[in-house]
Amino acid sequence: MRWALVPWAILTMLAAPAGAQDSMPPAPYAYRQLDDAAQEAKARALMETLRCLKCQSQSIADSDAPMAGDMRSQVRIRIAAGEEPEAVRAWLIERYGDYVSYKPEMSRSTWPLFAIPLLLAVVAAVILARRLRGRA
């Protein structure tokens, strides 16, 4: 009899805690694609490389958080108005810093990430060349 309760207990554990969220309808272009397919593709590519600020491991394209929806709507409206995707990205970086963008960017703090692998490859090539010459 007691075992009959086990599935219920498991179901209860799976239930997500109710998060604080508003009851407003989503922003106009949160879930609606742009009519122009080329513009939608541009907006889509941009949204996949912008970080959701409420759910920081997701892109705004992946997230159902209302704020991510508002960001998607704003991205789509700006792209539809003829703004370039990189200009929209720059607008957001101006407000939230590099953190809002997933696109790898070479900057004063990130250049070692690009330089170190190159440096290691050069070192490996030199070592390899010296060893091969020694063998020949």
Add this chain to the structure above:
Amino acid sequence: MKALRFWLPLVALVGFLGLAGYMLTKPKDEFVESRMVGKPLPFFTLDPAVPDRPGLASRDFATGKPRLLNIFASWCVPCAAEAPQLKALAARGVDIAGIAIRDRPEDVAAFLARYGNPYSAIGKDDLSEVQLAIGSSGVPETFVIDGKGRIAYQHIGDIRAENVSMLLKKLEEAR
């Protein structure tokens, strides 16, 4: 010399693992700070969120007097928690402007009736547009806007009792 070359990679690896292990024990910083601090408030005009308070526009800030700009929502639990602190600030003569994020007028009115209304004006931001424009990433957040309409300071999260004097100081500095 030979021994050094033999042990060096291991020492480097242990050092790296030690550093990685140490960094794992540090809590992750979840806050995304606004880069708009130090810059002028971006242009905006918002309709009133409740009938008994005016709406809010960016031009209401460059009046020579520092104000607090509180980003809140009736559906946000920590916003209710900071209500006594906002009340205390208002009692000290601080002018508090509010922006209600994604909220219905009746919900805002019920929230204010329950927790008090420290705001002199409340704008409604149904699409988080102003929130995005000022680099705010959640509710509640509180900005100190100086008399020239410049964003002087950002407080992320609810205002605790111990933050009140700090905010009063920031307002004094933003004169």
